[in-house]
Amino acid sequence: MAAVGASAARAALWAVVLVNVVVVEILFVAGGAGKNDVLTVGKFLGVHAALLMMVQLLLVARVPWLDRRLGMDRLTAWHRWVGFSLLWAVVLHATVVVLGYATLDGAPVLRTFFALAGVVASLLGMAAAAVVVTVAVLSTRWARRRLSYETWHALHTLLYLALALALAHQFLETTTFTANAWAAAYWWGLWILTVGAFVGGRFVLPLWRNAYHRFRVSAVVPESDTVVSVHVTGRHLDRLPARAGQFFIWRFPGHNRWWQANPFSLSAAPDGRSLRLTAKAAGTTSAGLRAMPVGTRVFAEGPYGAFTALQRTRDAALLVAGGVGVTPIRALLEEAAGDVVVLYRVQTEADAVLLAELRDLAAGRGAQLHLLTGRTSEGARPFDPANLARLVPDLTGRDVFVCGPPAMTAAVLRSLRALRVPARQVHAERFSLA
Incomplete structure (x- = not known):
């Protein structure tokens, strides 16, 4: 039954995460000792911060198999909680590493911090940590309520910068997973698979589907003074794996700005010939749909959701x-x-x-x-x-x-x-x- 599929997907996801955590911890114990006990703890925290970052990417990669069974809202909620775990792992990693080097050199903590900032690998890690902390603060409910979605989303994309900085930091860091070729291959293989899933789900698949289906507005039908239905057609829609109850993230380039996107559910079961969304004028973007001309190009991401x-x-x-x-x-x-x-x-x-x-x-x-x-x-x-x-x-x-x-x-x-x-x-x- 489908509900068993949802339970199986949840179990499979966390089982994969747990197995890889255990394997990485075994590899770490086998060859991850630092220059003193404090630095070993710091390295351990750094490895787990990197693992949490991988989980973060996987949860928002919009992998169709997971999304169809678990739903974007559940995956996004997990992403949020894992994000705060990542914040503490990053802060603790950075703090313990500075303390470890201060202990090793017998130097004051502040002097050690600035000395590490002069090392490229450490500086990249510090920059990644600063970005993670900034985005985490902006993701608190207090800050989120004071920002528009577009502003918050633009700031949230700074995590891509943090990811790039963290990967460069790990690549230049030469004390973890370098003594054993198999350990290094396993670690970087995890990163390749995770980043590949993210890039594939968030960019490659939507771009391919839009190029293949060539979505266009075929009709705009007012349903009431505040509600409008938009009919969308395209090529080979019978091959689009959409189900009743799912939603797409819709963009109408040429009518709205590219970054204006809205999640609207399908208001009719897909029939292989057209899609229909029905929206209430709750904001500038949705209110403007009523004036959208037939033939407007559509960029649709999806289908998403387990509400089927x-x-x-x-x-x-x-x-x-x-x-x-x-x-x-x-x-x-x-x-x-x-x-x-x-x-x-x-x-x-x-x-x-x-x-x-x-x-x-x-x-x-x-x-x-x-x-x-x-x-x-x-x-x-x-x-x-x-x-x-x-x-x-x-x-x-x-x-x-x-x-x-x-x-x-x-x-x-x-x-x-x-x-x-x-x-x-x-x-x-x-x-x-x-």
Whole structure:
């Protein structure tokens, strides 16, 4: 079953990481001793900082096999936590190395620091550490809330510079994995595979797919005063491995600036002939889609996400949507099989995007559709445990797919836990770049 596939992917990922950590530690013990015990500890921390950097790259490499089973949001969350582990490993490595050389030379710590800065290999390592610390500070919630996404993302790409500096530092450093040719080959082989996966997933595959499919805007259809659907066509779309529930990162060069990118879900199941995204005017980029001319070139990265029917573990399903979060739910309903219930939460029926399509699809598939209206502030709480159990009495026997505003999604997930719906049957994904 697909859920087993997700568990297997998680187990496989961390098993690969763990096995390589163990192998590297064995190689380190066999030949990684420093000039004194303090420097040996510093080298040990440096090796593990490099391993954490490899894991960081792998988690955001957008490897299709992992992304399709685990989802970009989960991989990105792991990337964030590994990032803070990397920060402490880098800081401790740098601190212990300076202390180790100060102890070895019998010199003051500050003088030792400046002496090491005069050595090219050490200076490169210091520069890499400074970049990692800077990006980590800018990634804290306090700093992140004060920066636009574009600014934060541009600063975050400084980690590529840190990677280059760290690799140069390791290459020039001649005291670790150099005494044994097999150890050196293993270490640099890990780096080649990791960087290769990152470059392939983030650059080579998107460039190849866009050159091959040649995406273009074929129609722009207003759905309401604030919502618009964009139809995209191209060559050989039947060979694009997209599923209902997935999303792409969309760019419209020529209409918007190149760095303006948005993650929009497919609002219709891919049919091999065209793709459709439906977006609400929540910002300058999405608001401008309404004026986009037919024929505009499209650069699409994806498909991404594990919010698909591949995750189903039961014959019955509950699809829960809120606001414009209905777009992947509508696509899932289009290809859904079995007993399906749809809950669509909006303030008023006028806010219900794609409602006519949902009703047609529900009627054609024998699905139940409940439109849940009203303001939460006025007492409308359909996702409280008691209300949710009343709407869907056999809830624990269904897979549940949830997509909507963060507050609504959190409320639904809390109620599902209270109602003891097994975690393996609950599927929620945040479609976001950061």
